Amino acid sequence: MNYHSEEHEIWYEFDREIETTPTLVAVALAPLCGRAFESVSFDFEIEPDVLHSIKTFTQAEVVAPKGQPSLQQENRQNSTILSFSGGFDSVAAKALMTKDTHLVSLDLGGWFKREAAYFERYSPITIKTNIRQVPDQRTALTKNNWLFMATGAILCAKHLGASYHVFGSILGERFSFPASKRRIPLLESIGLIDVPVTAGITELGTTKIMLQTHYDEVADSLISLANKGDRKQYYKQAMVALLADELGLDNPVTDFSAKWDRKIPFNRSYTTALSSLYFIAHGRLDLIEPLYDEIPTSVIEFARSLTMGFMNKVNTDFYEWTPKLIRTPLFEKLSELELLPYTESDWAEIHEVREFLKNWFS
Template sequence: MSKVKISDVGVNDRNLLGISLTDDTGVHEIDFSLPERFVPSTDLIALSMGPLLGQKYDHVEFDLPITDRTKSNLSKILQADVTASRLALPSSVPAGKKHGLNFSGGFDSLAALALMPENNELISLDFGGSFKRERQFFEQFETNIISTNFRELGFAKNHWTFMGIGAILLRDYLELDSYSFGSILEASPWNFKQKHFTNAAQPIFASADLKQYNPVLGLTEVGTVMILAKLMPEYLKGSLKSLAAPKSEKLNRKILLLNIVQEIFNDDFGIVATQDSIEPRIKFGNSLASDFLILYIMKNLGRDRAQQLVGEIPLEVDEFIKLKTLKFYEKNNSIFSDSWTLETKQFVSERLLRSGITPYGESDWKEYRETVKFLSKWYPSLSE
């Protein structure tokens, strides 16, 4: 039975929250920088550990007081037996009213920022090391930065929600009511299963009494590039430099999409094309997000340019895209905003229209469904 203990929780005189995580591999000292004179509640500290633990352990021991509600929620989320040193009384912190955006400074989070209501707070995680270039860009914004070492220690691998830990820790400090990510359509296979979609918050954030508002979820990566090109062009080059290493697949993909969007808008952003000598690092059939986008890139730039990103593209891809426009990649799948208030829908729609983005039409829905069905040959979960 795998066990983990969370202990020695405290804040030092440099506003550094220290947490010891002990498992069968040893003792790991995790830290988070905090705003001056602020300490999160023990419930929020415990919940912030949720993404780092994932469902890796059978037994989780918290050597700090947490409420029975948090203990019960973590037990379900972690699929583990959760114990605490003692139970704490529920807090009486007033409900927040602000929107929190987990902000990396990349294209997708910048596009999300462009669609955020005015009453928002940015939260950025500084992982140090090779992520130094991210901080050099996002610190230009009025963002709340938390420096942490958990990614360096390997605890970012257990659940993707680690990117939202800042919103949990700073919920009370920033008076947050909701959290947001720059999550886009192709970020998860789940997003393509419309009948299963729900706008409910992820359990770890719901346990922290945070609602979900993901404004770019109905857009593809093409759409987020279009938003930046029209609403935030001054940040294109800086963001591009910060989001990935030179010659990486991610950087080259963004550049190719920028080349296409330049043609759509008949504009020049001063972004050079990728080098022809770059070898693809991904084979078709191994990454849903890459394969989904490669159909659009092939349609607009041809097979040779597409193969700079993805290798071994089947010939049937050429046949599939031949009679398609694939214009839905440049539009908004409005199913993800069905539960928004009318005011929010109007606000976002106005900004999308300024970016040249309209909702799917009948032909867009048809091609969208045909594309999902086509990709299900390599990704069977799409048809489940």
């Protein structure tokens, strides 16, 4: 790659024989461009329809040798790829999907070595790459667009005959407004439809799934997702402590202590604030209070007036766009794990919570 008068090499190393194409490589590179460049030039052929999608995605002038028209239906098997990181949300998505789902992971090296050390136990298709280190870890091109996380799935799409793609995306900030269909045209240009699996479940819900389906791996997964001094590490440990107790399980994080020094304001994270209301409503202010400089008295009083039961349930509105092939076994597994749909009383509380949190989050 040449830009800003500098030359950089980007590489991908597969752990097994995988057939990819120049067009798929171009799509994998598009998120690294994001909208940071006015013009982008590829020196290899790209299918015309996909080239148009890359132009739309980057909003740049994109030039490349013209390739043959797309053959999207070639080798199409309606299979599904899960972009798998080994975190709670990712493992929960895996637990909710059928066994023939293809797991594809990125070994990003550097700061992310912990992830690879954990997820390799699941034997995913693994692609080592330096994209999080070009030009270096702090200024990596991956900052240009989050869709770089689908790099592995993109490169493997043709080989696996995939029609559907899944992220372990949860119900976080999207809780603040009604469900809507999420389309990712860049993926659609190569025949991959984004499918919601954990989109209607909060991070408390995915933690509950993790405890029920992969209890013995909870501690290892936590180590993989953040440094011991990382706020995310404490926050996840607090959720594990709370939900393990509610499920009647021993806390798998045996050295957990409800103490934290690096405080944050209550309005730092919408998703964390939302979960905090559940902690308070369920009488565990002691677990979440150490995270904050201060939890406003009005927040504590509000949370104690609610059940917040919907946090461990499912917003089925998100699954209107899930293909029946995936939706049917998904709903069966949600039922087995006691993650039930919202009730009328849940929706009443949800509307209250949405309005209340507007006081801190626009």
